[in-house]
Amino acid sequence: MRPYSVDFRQKIIDVWKKEKISIRGLAQRFDVAK
Structure with missing residues (x-):
């Protein structure tokens, strides 16, 4: 699994x-893990 982009974060x-x-x-x- 790739890390989320800085822009998205x-x-x-x-x-x-x-x-x-x-x-x-x-x-x-945002459909991400907490």
Whole structure:
């Protein structure tokens, strides 16, 4: 399994900062493991 790109990881962080959703919510939204 390849690591996620820096751009993709940054997008997830940006959403987390803007929307203040849980890590679990982010994992479900972006279909990644928490």
